[in-house]
Amino acid sequence: MKFTALIIRFNLVFPFKLTQRRKLRKAIINIFKTEEKVITSLDYIFCSDEYLLKINQDFLKHNDFTDVITFDMAESKAFIIGEIYISIERVRENAAKFKVSFETELRRVMFHGALHLCGYKDKKPMDIIQIRKKEDYYLSNI
Numbered sequence: 269m270k271f272t273a274l275i276i277r278f279n280l281v282f283p284f285k286l287t288q289r290r291k292l293r294k295a296i297i298n299i300f301k302t303e304e305k306v307i308t309s310l311d312y313i314f315c316s317d318e319y320l321l322k323i324n325q326d327f328l329k330h331n332d333f334t335d336v337i338t339f340d341m342a343e344s345k346a347f348i349i350g351e352i353y354i355s356i357e358r359v360r361e362n363a364a365k366f367k368v369s370f371e372t373e374l375r376r377v378m379f380h381g382a383l384h385l386c387g388y389k390d391k392k393p394m395d396i397i398q399i400r401k402k403e404d405y406y407l408s409n410i
Contacts, residue, residue, distance in 0.1 A: 275309045278292075278312050279311060281313055282314050282316045286314065292378065296310070296379075299379060300348065303386040303387075305347075307348045308342070309341075309349045309350075310349070310350050310385070312352050312354060313352070315356070316355060316356065320355040321333055323337055336354050336355075336377040336378075337381075338381040339352075340385055350381075350385045354374070359373050376407060379407065380399065383406075384399075
């Protein structure tokens with residue numbers, strides 16, 4: 269099975285500095301490799317609360333702020349094509365709330381989105397426990 273990412277893009281719609289891009293790419297590729305998924309294309313879009321709220325309303329019919337929304341764009345389960353939208357404002361707020369660094373919280377939501385593309389869910393209590401354990405595992409290996 270081929271594990272190499274063809275494209276991972278970081279798109280900054282909201283002004284902030286994304287540091288350690290190479291390290292992040294390697295960590296993200298490692299997630300898909302470890303989860304035995306083939307990634308073809310992955311876009312991270314870093315945006316504002318309002319930007320992500322509009323996406324949440326238009327596509328998911330939810331009227332609340334969130335930190336991350338993941339879209340699986342692949343027509344086949346054989347490979348991954350995805351878009352992961354992240355609210356930088358929400359990440360900053362959550363980092364303060366959970367008393368972690370902004371970088372740690374940003375990585376957590378980036379990995380969270382990638383894990384959704386690997387098939388992990390977060391609607392039921394047991395699913396939340398499982399995805400959190402995976403987030404912690406990958407955070408400890410970066």
